[in-house]
Amino acid sequence: MYSSRKGSLIAIEGIDGAGKTTTAKILVEKLRELGFEAEYTYEPFSSPFSGALKKYIEEFGEVEPEIEALAMALDRLFHVKKVIEPLLKKGVIVITDRYVYSSIAYQGAKGADIDWIKIVNRYAVEADLVIYLRVPLEIALERMKRKESKWKYFEDINRLKKVLEIYESLVYQGLMIPIDASRSIDEVVNDCLNLILVKVIKPKI
Ligand code: TYD
Numbered sequence: 001m002y003s004s005r006k007g008s009l010i011a012i013e014g015i016d017g018a019g020k021t022t023t024a025k026i027l028v029e030k031l032r033e034l035g036f037e038a039e040y041t042y043e044p045f046s047s048p049f050s051g052a053l054k055k056y057i058e059e060f061g062e063v064e065p066e067i068e069a070l071a072m073a074l075d076r077l078f079h080v081k082k083v084i085e086p087l088l089k090k091g092v093i094v095i096t097d098r099y100v101y102s103s104i105a106y107q108g109a110k111g112a113d114i115d116w117i118k119i120v121n122r123y124a125v126e127a128d129l130v131i132y133l134r135v136p137l138e139i140a141l142e143r144m145k146r147k148e149s150k151w152k153y154f155e156d157i158n159r160l161k162k163v164l165e166i167y168e169s170l171v172y173q174g175l176m177i178p179i180d181a182s183r184s185i186d187e188v189v190n191d192c193l194n195l196i197l198v199k200v201i202k203p204k205i
Helices: 020-033 048-060 065-089 100-109 114-120 137-145 157-172 185-199
Strands: 008-013 038-042 093-097 129-134 177-180
Touching: 008 020, 008 065, 008 100, 008 185, 020 038, 020 093, 020 185, 038 065, 048 065, 065 093, 065 100, 065 114, 100 114, 100 157, 129 157, 129 185, 137 157, 177 185
Parallel strands: 008 093, 008 129, 038 093, 129 177
Antiparallel strands: none
16 A cells, blocks of 8 residues: 655645635545545634734725735744644644645735745745646636635635736646646546645555
8 A cells, every 4th residue: 555654745726716625625535545644724724813814804904915925924834833743743644725825826916026925934844745726717706606705805806817827827837736627526636636646645665
C-alpha cells in the first residue's frame, strides 16, 4: 500500500462555486477509506482575526484590500499554528479548503500588491500540493445561486473575473495543478485523489 512520510498539506483552490468544500470533504473520506489519517479544514478560519474582519465590515461596510490581506494573513497564521502544524506533526494528511493563493487571488483582485501579500504570508507552511478547481465563471455563478455564503460581500462578478485571471496566472506559473471542475463531483474527486496519490503519497517500495 501507500505510506505518508510525515503529514502532508494539500490546498484546494478555486473561485466561489467551484465545488471546493464538497470535493475537499469527500477527498478526506476517500483517503480515510484507503487507511490514511486525513482531516478537512478551511479558510477563512474561525479565528479572532476573521471575527475582527467580519466586525470591521459590519461597521464600515467595506474593507481596504491591504487591511483585508493582513487580517487574512493573521487568520491563516493562527490556522497554521493552532491546527495545521500540529496535525502535520502527527502525520495527518491535511486538506485545506483555500490557502495562501486565495489571498493572492482575492486581495490581489482588489488591488493589494501581490509580492507584498506573499511576504505577509511567509510563515504559512508551504503546501505539498495545490489543486485548482477550474470552472467557467457562468457555471460557478449558477452553482453559487444555490448556496448561501457567510461571505456574500466577496462575490461581485467583475471582481470574480479578476480573481479568475490571477488564479489562471498562478496555474501558468506552475504553482497549482488545474482540474476541470465543470464535470461531475465523482470525476473531479477521482482526479484529485489520483493527483494526491501520485504527487504527495509515495508508494512503499
Ligand atoms: P469560502 O470558501 O466561499 O467560504 P464559505 O464557504 O464560508 O462561504 O470563502 C469565503 C470568501 O473569502 C471567498 O469569497 C474568498 C474569500 N477569501 C479571501 O478573499 N482571501 C482569503 O485569503 C481567503 C482564505 C478567502
